[in-house]
Amino acid sequence: MAKKTDKKLSGWDFSPSPEGTSHIALKDKYDLFIDGKWVKPSSGKYFDSINPSNEEKISSVAHANQADVDKAVKAARKAYNGAWGKMSGKERGKYIYRIARMMQEKARELAVIETLDGGKPIRESRDIDIPLACNHFFYYAGWADKLDYAFPNRKVESLGVAGQIIPWNFPLLMAAWKIAPALAAGNTVVLKPAESTSLTALKLAEIIEESGLPAGVVNIVTGFGDTGAAIVNHPDVDKVAFTGSTDVGKIIQKAISGTDKKATLELGGKSANIILEDAPIDQAVEGIVNGIFFNQGHVCCAGSRLFVQESVAEVVINKLKQRLDSLYVGNPLDKNTDIGAINSKEQLQTIKKYIKIGQEEGAEMYQSPCSIPTKGYFCPPTLFTNVAQSSVIVQEEIFGPVLTIQTFRTVDEVIQKANNTPFGLAAGVWTDKGSRIFNLTTKLRAGVVWANTYNKFDPTSPFGGYKESGFGREGGLHGLEAYVKLS
Amino acid sequence: MSRLEVLKTYKIYIGGQFPRTESGRYYQIQDGKGKVIGNICLSSKKDVRNAVSAARKAFGGWAERSAFNRSQILYRIAEMLEGRRDQFINELMIQGASKVNAEKEIDLAIDRTVYYAGWCDKYQQLLSSVNPVSSAHFNFSVVEPTGVVSIIADENSSLIGMVSLILPAIAGGNTCVVLASETLPLCSITFAEVLNTSDLPAGVVNIVTGKKAELIEPMGNHMDVNATVYSGSNADEIKKIKELAVQNVKRVKTYNKKWISDESQDLYLIADLQEVKTTWHPIENIGGATSSY
Amino acid sequence: MAAFLLSFSYVFLSLILLKMPMSKLKPFSSDFDPLRHESPSVDKVGVEERVARIQTRSIKNESKIQGLKMVLNMIDLTTLEGKDTPGKVKQMCYKAMHLHDAHPGLPTTAAVCVYPSMVSVAKEAVKGSDVKIASVSTAFPSGQAPMSVKLDDTRFAVDCGADEIDMVISRGKFLSGEYQFVFDEIAAIKEACGKARLKVILETGELVTLDNVRKASDIAIHAGADFIKTSTGKVQPAATMQVTYTMLMAIKDHFDRTGVMIGMKPAGGISTAKAALHYLVMVKETLGDAWLSNEWFRFGASSLANDVLMQIIKMETGVYQSSDYFSID
Structure with missing residues (x-):
């Protein structure tokens, strides 16, 4: 093999080209988003969200405990039994469309925050994560009033309150994968982002607040594994959706074994x-x-x-x-x-x-x-x-x-x-x-x-694993199945 | 002088063979009057293990068979069942069923077999999709069988409860290991004899008899089993199966259905034991928007 | 003895017959043989993705000014029209040497590119500068002429003082599978070039698929091309990032196998500074910085220079420019 050419021969290199951060609005401290309001954690505890590229603190985020999760599940139940549960699919769909549009309007801000908080290159958050997250809401918005076509010969009903736990690798995109189909199918949601990447989920909560979505339909509780466990173990949660490691997935599978909770697990891989x-x-x-x-x-x-x-x-x-x-x-x-x-x-x-x-x-x-x-x-x-x-x-x-x-x-x-x-x-x-x-x-x-390609994603394309990589699909027609009851 | 009846030995069914349990143990079942009906194999963990090995060995060949061929084989099972109709009625009655109910049960089992024979080459079209992704790729999702399935058959039914679980599993290309009803096991072995004469490849269906208390565990925690199906309503058993499933993230499907009903058969029972596979491939779009076609 | 000689000469002859076209011109060629369908396949969608990613590169500040000056110095300023006259050619040559005298410290273009009939005029016009004379040949742009005409065309241009010859391949022959013909033709023209460097125009717009582009690149390189070039500028689409990427990878593979550098010239359709910078990024990320000079990379363009100049002045003054202030020769 020939030797590599010396790169310094002419030495044309790219000057730094940092994305601006002046247009983003971040609070110093984030509370929990429960029942359409920002509420302080009952423990009074907050934790730091760190920028992994410079180890500097970006913001403080509330640590939700069992009491906070209980409050969130109650709010979700109330909304499910109330406005949201009674709303027609057509109207639900319009709310989801509205959220999708508002995310698009704030896409650059969301991309910058995603990169600050999680460390991923701005090229990816700007070109992949955020557009896909918006598109996921757009895709499922349109399903809300067409569910009867998705499952031939069956009556389709929502499940109730969905408890959702997402990982830190695609923070906003995973929130979209979880929330959009859940809402389209008529469920209400309690979602916990990963502790190291809570900020875009909290920005999404602000968007949801601004969108006028009825209070309690989406609740965002931030925290650690204990917060997630409180969601999984809450008796009034009807469905658990988890994306993360196979180890934690197994803990969840075991935790709900004595219940009728429906579950989807999207776990590890070695592809x-x-x-x-x-x-x-x-x-x-x-x-x-x-x-x-x-x-x-x-x-x-x-x-x-x-x-x-x-x-x-x-x-x-x-x-x-x-x-x-x-x-x-x-x-x-x-x-x-x-x-x-x-x-x-x-x-x-x-x-x-x-x-x-x-x-x-x-x-x-x-x-x-x-x-x-x-x-x-x-x-x-x-x-x-x-x-x-x-x-x-x-x-x-x-x-x-x-x-x-x-x-x-x-x-x-x-x-x-x-x-x-x-x-x-x-x-x-x-x-x-x-x-x-x-x-x-x-x-x-x-x-x-x-x-002849790799790592392609699309809202219309079902995603999920065989064997210990989990079960259930997210995305596409098949992704609806995770959030409905058929009879 | 009356003729001496030849009694049937009820053996288990593994890999297309009818061995006795490797443990050598048995249990007896009795009719309503306390008369011993038969000596039934009290299968062991090792029998389950052997059955899972047989099912795994058979899986690739069965899953890759043409859908049409699977359909033909299921229809053949129905033909064989029909031929043994009287035997099943007799066995069901020995186990306590009225003649009317026994006839209803075997007739439904036969018809249900025909029903699922018809599904073999159709469910794919209903459960699959072409997905309109935004990029220059052709993207489609197809269903594939989950793999080796352990089935804990309904305790309250000798035939229809078990058949109603086996059929959607094998129609969908899975192979299975079945634990028959502990108290009503007779039809399970006769059904195995039907399967064995129906062109069904060895190992696609394996049936063991024995105690739930002993066998739920190996059926539920075997690392080479991909899904467990349970019929019934025993909360402890369900919890145990779900817990056992954790070790290799088994899919668990539990049903509490009245199987002796026309309603208790459908596409979604097949879908429950399918995995969705999504495939992407680029589309070379020469000329793009400027080409007219 | 006779038998020995006979068998020796037989082996020798067959060796020549088998290897002649390649071994004659490229003694360092490896055993890779594009005539035997060994070019790797190219996935167009994958190429498009790669190119799109290159286009997301952000070139700012110092690297942008440096890059833009490099672009100017890589341009083959071109006029290839039926209505070309000595007057037109002379004015263009002046432009090549004096891109924007209002701004000192700018390079000249790499070359001017003209028809054979204009070579001597151009040669005279650029005398004393570093600007090279490139001449198209081989019955440009269609290449539909007998071999003898193509050879004469080439020799005439070289005799008139052309430093570089831009030939066209026989696309019809290529598309009908006559790869040996295409190979032999390039090899013959290369021989006729003498000391002039040979650029081989594939006319990728007529080859259509990237698989064809890759194969034609491999054939041209093995037949003796010093440069491979996308287009005549007379066929649409002309140079695209996708096509250029595919050709760069052929150059890359050849270099990895043999250590021999081949030059690249996208031509036609590159008219903005931004696009030109993307090409430089692509060269940098595929072949490396060694190719970032006009010895190994050129732009065939007629209107690119002014857009680059406007960008340079904008960078230095902070004020967006008007084309009224930049000469259009």
């Missing part, structure tokens, strides 16, 4: 991204990059296990390394940043632990030689080659910008290896041959299969 020798190689390399480095690898469906057919492995890995070197890691607010900050100190430690394990297991590591900021939580994009199916870093979800690369010889072999995992969330397949694509996409046991 295979498979490159066959006849793939469009350069686009596959982009797909690999997008598969694992999108959102710093904090993606449940990240293509974290790369499988490359042996005949093209050398070329693909070489291209991948070069592409890694061209990625910008740094200030998430800079429009040119490709990889932002790791969401929290804890997550950075977890990632570093796995990187250490990988090295101890004898895997060969490659990291981009990029410079990373000294302050804040950052991790350079990392590849591991010379790994085996039995390596810890191949088996466990790392949830960071760390890719393991395995090679394979035949299609049958790679299908077996790809399916050889307790997870089943997503998979990627890259080949130019149509019949081979259908063979692979049929045999891979995963809820989402991307062929």
Whole structure:
């Protein structure tokens, strides 16, 4: 292989291009949004929301306890039994449309806050997270008065109060995935954002307040695991929707085992991204990059296990390394940043632990030689080659910008290896041959299969896993099922 | 001099074979008058394990069979059931049913089999979708069978309660391990004999008999079982099944239905044991908006 | 002995027959052979996504000024019209050397690009400057002429002093699968170029698919192109980011395999400073900074220069500019 050209020859580099923050409105302190009002937490406790790219405090957020959750569930029940429950689907839909529009109007502000609070690059929050969140509300708004068409031969009813717990990797988008279908189907909601990324959910609460949605239909309670547990265990919650780790998902599944609560769980993954020798190689390399480095690898469906057919492995890995070197890691607010900050100190430690394990297991590591900021939580994009199916870093979800690369010889072999995992969330397949694509996409046991692309999302497209990646679907027609009772 | 009747040995059904339980144990069931009807296998954990292995082995082949072929096989089951109609009536009556009810039950079981035979190549069209995503991709969602399903059949029914759960599972391409009614097990084994003569591949349906108290646990916590189906209303049993499911995030479906009713059969029972898979592929849109077609 | 000689010459001959077109011109070529359908496939949607992402790059302040000056210095200022006259060509040459004298410290363009008949006029006009003379040839723009005409066309331009030859490939032959013909033609023109550098125009607007663009790029590179170029400017669409990206990746793969650099020239349709900067970002992120000079990257353009100039002046004065203040030659 030829040597890489010296980048400093002419040294044309991008000047810093930070997105402005002057147009965003953030309060110093956020209370709980319950029954259409902002209420202080009964414990009086608040916690700090930190900007992970510089470790500075952005705002204080209320820590809801059981009493606060109880208040929120009661408000949701009252709204369900009252105005919202009696409202026609047509009117419900109009409220959801209105919320979607107001989110669009404030899209840039939401994007900047998402990036400040969570560390993801502004390019992603601006171009992906926020537009998708708005579109999700738009999509489900239109279902509100058409539910009878969704389930032939069945009477469709709402469930009641939905308790929803969302993760920190796509804060506003996950809030949209949860709230929009719940409201469209006529439920009311108590939602808890993740403790490290509460702010856009609270901005959404402000939008909801401004929209005139009847009080109590959507309640946002911020807090930690104890707050989430209070929601899950509340006897008057009819449905639990959770997105997060498989470990917590199992705790929730167990907690509600003695109840009739309906549940959807969207859990972890260790998805295979498979490159066959006849793939469009350069686009596959982009797909690999997008598969694992999108959102710093904090993606449940990240293509974290790369499988490359042996005949093209050398070329693909070489291209991948070069592409890694061209990625910008740094200030998430800079429009040119490709990889932002790791969401929290804890997550950075977890990632570093796995990187250490990988090295101890004898895997060969490659990291981009990029410079990373000294302050804040950052991790350079990392590849591991010379790994085996039995390596810890191949088996466990790392949830960071760390890719393991395995090679394979035949299609049958790679299908077996790809399916050889307790997870089943997503998979990627890259080949130019149509019949081979259908063979692979049929045999891979995963809820989402991307062929010649990766990490694509759309409100109309159902998302969710097989096996330990959870059950139930979010998005599309199939996503409605999670929030209705059929009789 | 009257002829001596040949008594039937009720064995369990695993991987297309009729073994006795590996444990060698049995339990007896009696009719209303206290007369012993039969010695029934008191299956063990290991029998369940063997049954799950057989079901897993059969899964790939069954799921990938053409829908039309699955439909043909289910219809064949109905034909075989019809041929054994009198035997089932007899067994149901031995287990306490009136003749009218016994006839109703077997007739419904046969008709329900035909009903699900018809669904085999149709539910996909109703449960799948093409999703109009905003980007240049073709995106569709199809349903695929969940995998290996453990079925805890309804305690209060010998035939229809069990058949009503097995049919939607296998019509949808799953394979299953069934725990028959503990107190009314006879028809389950006769049904297995029907399956065994119906072109159904070995291992697609496996049936064990025994004590719920012992077998719910291995049926519910086996790591290679993807879903558990339960029919009945025992809150303790339901809670236990849901708890056992946690270890590998099993799907749990519980039903409390009156199976001896035309209403108790539908598309959504098939849907309950399906996973939705969404596939994306780019669309090369040469010419784009300027092309006329 | 005779048998030995016979078998030796047989092996030698067959070697020549098999390898001649490539080994003759590129002794360092690898065993990659685009004539045997080995070009990788290209997924158009994936390319569009990559390009869209490149277009989100934000070029500000110092990097923008530096980039814009680089753009000016990469332009092949072009006039290719039936109505071209020595007068028109001379005025354009003056512009190439004096882009905006009101603002000192600006570079010249890389070259002027004209028809063969205008080469000697242009050569005289740019004498003493660094501006190169590029001449189109091979029955530009259609290429529908006999080989002898194409060779004469090329030799004439070179003899008149052209530093660079912009040839067109035979798209009809390419589309009917006669790749060997296309290859041989490029190789022959390369030979006729002598010391002049050869730019091979693929006319991507007629090749239609990115798979074709990739294959044509590979053929041109292996047949001896010093540069590959998108378009004549006479066919729509001309240069696009997608097509250029595909060609850049062909250059990249060739470099990774052989260590040999090939130049790239998108031509036609690039008329704004912003678009030009996106191209530079693309080059930087695919081939690297080594390609960011007019030795390896050019823009074929007639109206780009003024938009770039207006941007530079705006950057330095903070005031948006009017085209009335920039000469249009």
